[in-house]
Amino acid sequence: MRAVLRPVLAALAIAASTHAAFAAASNMPTQYQPDPALKTASMGELQARVRQACAVTQAKLQNVSEASLSRKCDCYAGRTMRAMSAEEVQAYRDTGVFNETARAKAIGAIDACKLQRPSL
Numbered sequence: 101m102r103a104v105l106r107p108v109l110a111a112l113a114i115a116a117s118t119h120a121a122f123a124a125a126s127n128m129p130t131q132y133q134p135d136p137a138l139k140t141a142s143m144g145e146l147q148a149r150v151r152q153a154c155a156v157t158q159a160k161l162q163n164v165s166e167a168s169l170s171r172k173c174d175c176y177a178g179r180t181m182r183a184m185s186a187e188e189v190q191a192y193r194d195t196g197v198f199n200e201t202a203r204a205k206a207i208g209a210i211d212a213c214k215l216q217r218p219s220l
Contacts, residue, residue, distance in 0.1 A: 134196030143181065146192070151177035154215070161216045175213035180206045 141149070154173035155166040162169075180202075184192070188202040198206055210217055 132196070134194065138193045138196055141193070143189075146189070147177045147181045150180060157218060158215055161218060169215075172213050172215050176206075176209045176215055179209035179212060183209065 138146070138149075151173050154176045155169050158164075158169045158173065159166045180198075181189075183205040184202050188199060188205075191199040192202060207217065
């Protein structure tokens with residue numbers, strides 16, 4: 101009986117640790133709450149948030165200062181926000197992240213502004 105039980109317990113332990121590893125690797129926090137200020141932010145304020153997020157993300161990806169990315173992230177934020185429909189902007193306000201169609205537009209802006217694509 102013990103000979104059968106040991107492999108089963110080992111398999112359960114491995115499965116549990118794998119599940120924990122996948123959960124830890126998730127790029128979206130499980131208790132994520134969008135900033136309530138998004139609901140009432142002007143388009144200029146939303147664009148400034150996108151610009152700042154771009155600078156932070158790209159500085160990490162490229163190992164450079166945020167200030168050095170000012171022009172490219174301004175390009176990215178402007179292009180992305182201008183390309184988004186009213187529905188996409190509302191979805192961003194509601195969730196704090198770009199939905200699938202807005203994300204595709206943002207990727208286009210990353211390429212047009214010569215920024216590095218983040219790994220997904």
